[in-house]
Amino acid sequence: MKYKKKDRQNKLVEMIEETPFITDEELAKKFGVSIQTIRLDRLELSIPELRERIKNVANKNWNEELRALPVEEVIGEVVNLELDNLAISILDIKEEHVFSRNKIARGHHLFAQANSLAVAVINDELALTANAEINFTRPVKVGERVVAKASVIDQDKNRTIIEVKSYVQDELVFEGKFYMFRSAEK
Amino acid sequence: MKYKKKDRQNKLVEMIEETPFITDEELAKKFGVSIQTIRLDRLELSIPELRERIKNVANKNWNEELRALPVEEVIGEVVNLELDNLAISILDIKEEHVFSRNKIARGHHLFAQANSLAVAVINDELALTANAEINFTRPVKVGERVVAKASVIDQDKNRTIIEVKSYVQDELVFEGKFYMFRSAEK
Numbered sequence: 145m146k147y148k149k150k151d152r153q154n155k156l157v158e159m160i161e162e163t164p165f166i167t168d169e170e171l172a173k174k175f176g177v178s179i180q181t182i183r184l185d186r187l188e189l190s191i192p193e194l195r196e197r198i199k200n201v202a203n204k205n206w207n208e209e210l211r212a213l214p215v216e217e218v219i220g221e222v223v224n225l226e227l228d229n230l231a232i233s234i235l236d237i238k239e240e241h242v243f244s245r246n247k248i249a250r251g252h253h254l255f256a257q258a259n260s261l262a263v264a265v266i267n268d269e270l271a272l273t274a275n276a277e278i279n280f281t282r283p284v285k286v287g288e289r290v291v292a293k294a295s296v297i298d299q300d301k302n303r304t305i306i307e308v309k310s311y312v313q314d315e316l317v318f319e320g321k322f323y324m325f326r327s328a329e330k
Numbered sequence: 331m332k333y334k335k336k337d338r339q340n341k342l343v344e345m346i347e348e349t350p351f352i353t354d355e356e357l358a359k360k361f362g363v364s365i366q367t368i369r370l371d372r373l374e375l376s377i378p379e380l381r382e383r384i385k386n387v388a389n390k391n392w393n394e395e396l397r398a399l400p401v402e403e404v405i406g407e408v409v410n411l412e413l414d415n416l417a418i419s420i421l422d423i424k425e426e427h428v429f430s431r432n433k434i435a436r437g438h439h440l441f442a443q444a445n446s447l448a449v450a451v452i453n454d455e456l457a458l459t460a461n462a463e464i465n466f467t468r469p470v471k472v473g474e475r476v477v478a479k480a481s482v483i484d485q486d487k488n489r490t491i492i493e494v495k496s497y498v499q500d501e502l503v504f505e506g507k508f509y510m511f512r513s514a515e516k
Contacts, residue, residue: 213429219438243399251459252405252442259437272469273437279461 227267413453
C-alpha cells in the first residue's frame with residue numbers, strides 16, 4: 145500500500161518504536177518505496193540508523209526478564225526481548241569464530257547464536273531444542289556483525305516453534321526453524 | 331539372516347575389523363540376535379568393548395589425512411576417518427558444555443561436533459555447510475561421552491550429503507543431515 149509522505153513518516157515512527165531493529169530494507173518493502181526514501185525519511189525525522197538504535201539498547205540488563213537461561217549463556221549480546229514473541233541479539237565475528245584457512249565463520253557459531261536466542265525467547269524455565277531446519281545463505285567473514293532475530297511463530301502447551309533469521313546489514317546469512325520443548329505451563 | 335554360531339563369530343570379526351566403531355546394538359540387529367549374545371561372542375573372541383576399541387585408535391595423528399580443516403578445528407576427538415566415506419569422533423560432555431541450571435548439554439555443542447565432522451570427512455580443501463536438518467533425540471548430561479559417526483550418503487561434483495548420528499553408548503542422542511558445498515574437483 146502506498147502512503148502519502150506525511151502518513152508514511154507517521155507510520156514509520158510508530159513502526160520503529162514497536163520494532164526498533166527493523167532494517168531500512170524491511171521498511172522499504174513494507175511501504176513499497178526505495179531504501180533511499182526510507183533513509184531520507186529517517187534523516188528528516190532524526191531517527192538514527194539501525195546500528196545506532198542497537199547500541200542504544202545494548203546496555204540494558206536482561207537478566208530480570210530472561211527465564212529459560214541466564215543472559216551470560218546466550219551466545220551474542222541480547223538487544224531486544226519480548227518473551228514468547230521475539231528476541232534479537234548481535235554477534236561480532238572475530239578470529240575465534242572463523243576457519244583459520246578462509247576466515248569464514250564456522251557454522252556452529254551462527255547456529256549457537258540462533259539456538260540460544262530461541263531458548264532465551266521462551267517464557268519458561270525449561271526449554272530444550274527438539275529439531276531444527278537450518279540454512280546458511282551466505283558465508284560470513286571475520287569482522288562482520290550478525291544480527292539475529294528470533295520470532296515465535298507457533299505455540300501450544302508444551303511446544304514452541306521459533307524462526308530465527310540472521311543478517312549482516314540487510315543480507316540474510318542464516319535462517320533456521322527451531323522446534324522447542326517447554327515444560328507444560330500451569 | 332540367522333547364522334550358526336561359528337559363522338556368526340567369523341562374520342563378527344570381519345565386521346568389527348571393517349567398522350571398528352560399530353556398537354553391540356548394531357551388531358545384534360545385523361545378526362538378528364540379542365545384545366547379550368554379541369557380548370558373549372566378543373568375550374569368547376577376546377574382542378574388547380567399543381569404548382576400548384575407540385581408545386586404541388584415538389592417539390593417531392589425523393592431520394596428514396584431513397583436507398578441509400586442521401584437526402584442531404574439529405570439535406571432539408577424531409578416532410576414525412575415511413575421506414569421502416565416514417568419520418567418527420568422541421566428545422566428552424563437561425561442565426563447559428551444559429546449561430548451568432539443568433546440566434543438559436547445550437545443543438550447539440552437539441551440533442558443532444557433528445558439523446565439524448561433516449566438514450572433516452570431505453576430501454576437498456573447501457567445504458561449507460549449506461543446509462542441515464537436525465534432531466536432538468534425547469538430552470545428554472554432563473559426564474556422558476558422545477560418539478558421532480558421519481557417513482557420506484550422496485555426492486556429486488560440488489555437493490555432498492552427510493548423515494551424522496551421535497550416540498551415548500547405544501542410545502541415539504542426535505542425528506543430522508548436512509548438505510555441504512565443496513569446490514568442484516578437477
